[in-house]
Amino acid sequence: FTKEGMIEIEINRLSTGNLAVSVIDSGIGMDPAYLNEIFNPFSQESKGYSREYDGIGLGLPVAKGFCELNNIELKISSQREAGTVVSLKFESFG
Numbered sequence: 001f002t003k004e005g006m007i008e009i010e011i012n013r014l015s016t017g018n019l020a021v022s023v024i025d026s027g028i029g030m031d032p033a034y035l036n037e038i039f040n041p042f043s044q045e046s047k048g049y050s051r052e053y054d055g056i057g058l059g060l061p062v063a064k065g066f067c068e069l070n071n072i073e074l075k076i077s078s079q080r081e082a083g084t085v086v087s088l089k090f091e092s093f094g
Contacts, residue, residue, distance in 0.1 A: 017092030030078040
């Protein structure tokens with residue numbers, strides 16, 4: 001999530017023939033300790049009743065399930081106030 005800043009998309013063909021896609025933002029980021037929970041359904045980094053951002057915590061679990069069904073590797077790294085990197089690796093189809 002980026003209120004202000006940039007979002008960058010990188011697409012690379014790896015030497016293995018696989019395709020790597022990274023989405024990088026300069027947004028609010030997440031606490032690295034929370035990354036262990038992000039794929040749990042209904043997980044929210046902010047646990048209080050009044051949260052600043054909407055969502056019910058199903059987006060990333062659904063994305064992970066889709067990736068697993070389609071043999072796509074999904075990785076997420078993040079730092080609070082430094083942004084997030086979402087990386088996808090697609091196996092070659094040739």
